[in-house]
Amino acid sequence: MTKRTRLLAALLLLALAAAGCVNDAADDGEDEAEAAEATEAPVDEEADLAEEGADEATEAPAEATEEAGSEPAEDAAALDAEVPEGYTHLAAALAGEYEGTSVEILSQWVEAEGENFSATLADFAEATGIDITTEGITDYETVLNVRVEGGDAPDIAQVAQPGLMQEFASAGHLVNLSDWMDVEQLSTDYSEAWTDLTTYEDDTYGVFFRANTKSIVWYPVAAFEEAGYEIPETWDDLIGLQDQILADGGTPWCITMEHGDATGWVATDWIEDVLLRTAEPEVYDQWVAHEIPFDSPEVLAAAEQVGEIWFGEGHVNGGGTAIGATFVGDAMNPTFEEPPGCWLHRQAAWIPDFWPTDPETEEPLYTPGEDAAFFFLPGETPEDRPVLGSGDMFIMFDDRPEVRAVMEYLATADAAMGWIEAGGFISPNSSIPPEAYSDYASSQQAEILADATVLRFDASDSMPAEVGQGSFWSGMVDWVAAEGGNTDQVFADIEASWPS
Known part of the structure; x- marks a missing residue:
């Protein structure tokens, strides 16, 4: 400064x-x-x-x-x-x-x-x-x-x-x-x-x-445009983009979650974001307050939808093993390969701090907004703009x-x-004032926040610590290890861990 x-x-x-x-x-x-x-x-x-x-x-x-x-x-x-x-x-x-x-x-x-x-x-x-x-x-x-x-x-x-x-x-x-x-x-x-x-x-x-907007997806700008891909405006469009990348021989998603004693939060973020898109905001609020069980049908449905993306064949760079074993800050590195090793990374706007740097000068090799940019994680319709923050x-x-x-x-x-x-x-x-934000990531996030139709705080952050930063995170580690095959059991165990 x-x-x-x-x-x-x-x-x-x-x-x-x-x-x-x-x-x-x-x-x-x-x-x-x-x-x-x-x-x-x-x-x-x-x-x-x-x-x-x-x-x-x-x-x-x-x-x-x-x-x-x-x-x-x-x-x-x-x-x-x-x-x-x-x-x-x-x-x-x-x-x-x-x-x-x-x-x-x-x-x-x-x-x-x-x-x-x-x-x-x-x-x-x-x-x-x-x-x-x-x-x-x-x-x-x-x-x-x-x-x-x-x-x-x-x-x-x-x-x-x-x-x-x-x-x-x-x-x-x-x-x-x-x-x-x-x-x-x-x-x-x-x-x-x-x-x-x-x-x-x-x-x-x-x-x-500090505030963060989590409902964003990063992508490689030049490769994206060269491939003729378009920014998705709805959830169905996003899944269509995923399927098109697969059909073109690429790997759609960059997803990793290893983070020391914090491992698991990446999965909780995904489930929370999808829940905001598949259920009413009131359900989200009831879930956070434990007015409905942790393993309510709406929550299990959101987890299954996330699992379809995470564990689908060829969907994620390195597969399920890489998700649990690779540091969160390294997730997007393959995006900068030619051709991209993976194309889409749902992560907050701090991720450029961990992009590759010049080994001699330690200066960033890539610029947000130019080499890689992000779009809003779409809702059911173009007008549906729920934001997880x-x-x-x-x-x-x-x-x-x-x-x-x-x-x-x-x-x-x-x-x-x-x-x-x-x-x-x-x-x-x-x-x-809004004009104080001059860099790409901050100005774009400020716009997303301004256009939000629903804004909710991260659920795991608002839950009791022994759940939100305890059993929920560790449960996600087990869930990823089983590649989503134990969804009902994992969420039932988290429900049982809720303090009385």
Whole structure:
């Protein structure tokens, strides 16, 4: 992210004035933090919630620790940020009140995603003098659970599952944002669809930062046009395209799902997307809330439809064995072969971060929108446009003034702009104007979201964690291993695992 210099001295005056109003509040927050010890459950055993959603952002098998910035700004006007009136800790931070403090943020963003996240915080860290450490790790949910249960939680963590947030909140691990944050400002900047997903028992425990559209299918542009293929407008058109690629001697689908302790989420995404196209939205909602059994007929029908694509002879590059054994980030690589080793890849817009790069310069070899593009995963009719989405929120484990300031900053439009400028990022913050999205993937996703006739959040993210990121994911591993021959049993087992 290029540094953005604040040109308006008025913001400095605002920050200083607001800081004067919050000195006492900040001191009170520090006193409260010293007076109360965090209550953490003792470690029973290493958490076996072995699956973690990639956003469910995906990460490559590596760890990444980035320093977002630790040098204090010469004055508080080093960041061109608008401070909402109610974000008093943010104003105090920009006035230098928390210079020399440190904040740790844990996420599942590594490689390009981790670098973009760290970069988007750099100006804020420089302006405030807060040393912000961002760490991206693999096997994310397992590590996060172990740290939380062991009393070593990060100050702030990114989670892609509202169910996991609710689990932490119910156990008393999280800071209740409603106790100190301006939730009315949050309601102004975020639609009810997003704010509802950050609440537990009517209190706010999270702030959404990133949104993703999952209902898209990537394809190789030049080869697609040369073959005379057309973008499908209906589900039947999509199946017709699949069959035409087969008839032409090609392999239609690129599908892989190996992702460490998160293996299985690719299959859950597919089933959720198909369910939105084959059943009424109310059925989807009832399924997520467990008002109907997990193995309801509508859900089994959606799984069977997915199985026809995944396990049909010649449908997937490498077949069923490759689906379960190949890393999710490598799924699309054969698309760039000549001729393409596979043609269609249903995956969110972060997948270009894992496309092949030049081995010497590590620069991308292919450009989204030029070498490969995506189309909307069609519904039953051209007018039927159900969208499956997801998002990443931040939750807070340690209540200190500087951590409050970072949380308030993450809730602003300015916090997202660095990543938006880098590309491949959509914020659910409605105060960000549409013209801010200039890269191919983000602008196209924004259009899909705008045209959606139905919008639903990822079901597995909204279910109890032991199901959504537990038995559902592991069940999909078993399902793929059997190439769909055990659908009824797998879904019955997941139903039996639902917490009472």
